[in-house]
Amino acid sequence: MNFLLHNPTRLHFGKGKLENLKNEIKNGTKVLLTYGSGNIKKFGLYDEVLKILKELNCEVHELSGIEPNPKLSSVRKGVEICKNNNIDLILAVGGGSVIDASKAISIGAKSNCDVWDLIIKKETPSDRVPLGAVLTLSATGTEMNPNSVITNEETKQKVGFAHPPYTFPVFSILDPTNTFTVPRNQTVNGIVDTISHLLEQYFNKSENGELVDRFCESSISYMMEIAPKLLENLEDYSLREAMMYxxxxxxxxxxxxxxxxxxxxxxxxxxxxxxxxxxxxGLAIITPHWMKYVARKNPSKVIKLGERVFKLKKEGISDIDFCDKVADSFKNFFKQIGVSTSLKECGINEESLEDLVENTFVLGDVIGEYVQLRRDDVREILKMSM
Structure with a gap:
């Protein structure tokens, strides 16, 4: 292992932590309040946040309607609001999409170039408008990392980026009660996303990463254990707390x-x-088929995952057959919690195959670390996912 680890985000975790906004925001701050479809108004969180901001004599501007896959057009609107009103702080109240969009707004507001050039890393930021977050949906971990994903709706390119330290939230407030109103389908997507993040880091090529592997294995097992229970009772505090953490x-x-x-x-x-x-x-659909495909090239981690997470026995089974069982175990779990497991279920067929392949390689000709993939590889994985 060879790394530099620094995470500057202050995390306020637990019931009633919204009050800590009073300690994080200075009196008289010019705030851009960002949020999504308006559920925070429906369930009262908007009023709670606004009450605190008014107590602090904040000048509040708003950007609502940020999409579930946040769009570049929304980011550009936020950048314009920040520049026109000399915004001091962006406060994102929502899930990963709202926070991701707000990260892009944060660096775009302090740059002279178009924000898309920062997203595709054609340009590099040198400053930002500070960002705070109040989380309402557990999934992406964006509340404590520098990562963001933005979709350019004109080109259909969806790009992930990070510009640390500028895209780290300064602070994030995590109260599990604010996730009680997240509907079942969004909770399911959050479960899949969390498991996928663990899998992506599990499939590394480190020669001495056993502790990381074991943490990922135990966390995946834990998420798969609590998921059915949480989906039966969406307002169970202990389960929402466990998922948020x-x-x-x-x-x-x-x-x-x-x-x-x-x-x-x-x-x-x-x-x-x-x-x-x-x-x-999308992750639930792609993951099992990616796993089957890369196992043909490097089965070692898939085998370890099957033995440790699913307690499968390999005796008398070929590597490929065993790895297929592991991938199918994930696919069956995703089916069990009610998420699609094929692209055709989403109305996507092979007519779109070449567009999907090319759109995967927006920023280069190779993806992946555990097994490097090129266009022919991705084409086969997408075919398997149909």
Whole structure:
């Protein structure tokens, strides 16, 4: 292992932590409040946040309607608001999409170039408008990492980026009660996303990453254990708390010290960039087929995963057959919790195959670390996923 680990985000975790906004925001701050479809108004969180901001004599501007796959057009609107009103702080109240968009707005507001050039790393930021977050959906871990994913709706390109330290939230507030109103389908997508982040980091090529591997294995097992229970009772505090904690630990940098593969995310970004399906659904579809494909080239980690997470016995079974059983075990779990497991279920067929392949390679000609993939490889994985 060879790494530098630094995470500057202050995390306020637990019931009633919204009050800590009063300690994080200075009196008289000019705030851009960002949020999504308006559920925070429906369930009262908007009023709670606004009450605190008014107590602090904040000048509040708003950007609402940020999409589940956040669009470049929304980011550009936020950048314009920040520049026109000399915004001091962006406060994102929502899930991963709202926070991701707000990260892009944060660096775009302090740059002279178009924000898309920062997203595709044609340009590099040198400053930002500070960002705070109030999380309402556990999934991406964006509340404690520098990562963001933005879709350019004109080109259909969905690009993940990070510009540390500028895209780290300064602070994030995580109260599990704020996730009670997340509907079942979004909870399912969050479960898949969390498991996928753990898998992406599990499939690294480190020679001494056993502790990271074991943490990923135990966390995947734990998420698969609590998922059915949570889906039966969406307002169970202890289960919401457990999911919220696992989601941010899964992608706050501590498990990334050995590297990771991330090709499943790359392929999924192409799919949801073009067809606007939910990120979690796309990951549930791609992951088992990616696993089967890469196992033909390097079965070692898939075998270890099957033995440790699913307690499968390998005696008398070929490597490929065993790895297929592991991949099918994940696929069956995803089916069990009610998420699609084929692209055709989402109305996507082979007519779109070449567009999906090309859209996967927006930033280069190779993806993946555990097994490097090129266009022919991705084409086969997508065919298997149909």
């Amino acid at each position: 696992t989601s941010f630990v899964a992608l706050n940098g501590s498990l990334s010290v050995c590297g990771g593969d991330w090709s499943t995310h790359g392929i999924e970004h192409s799919v949801s960039g073009i067809f606007d399906i939910s990120h979690g659904e």
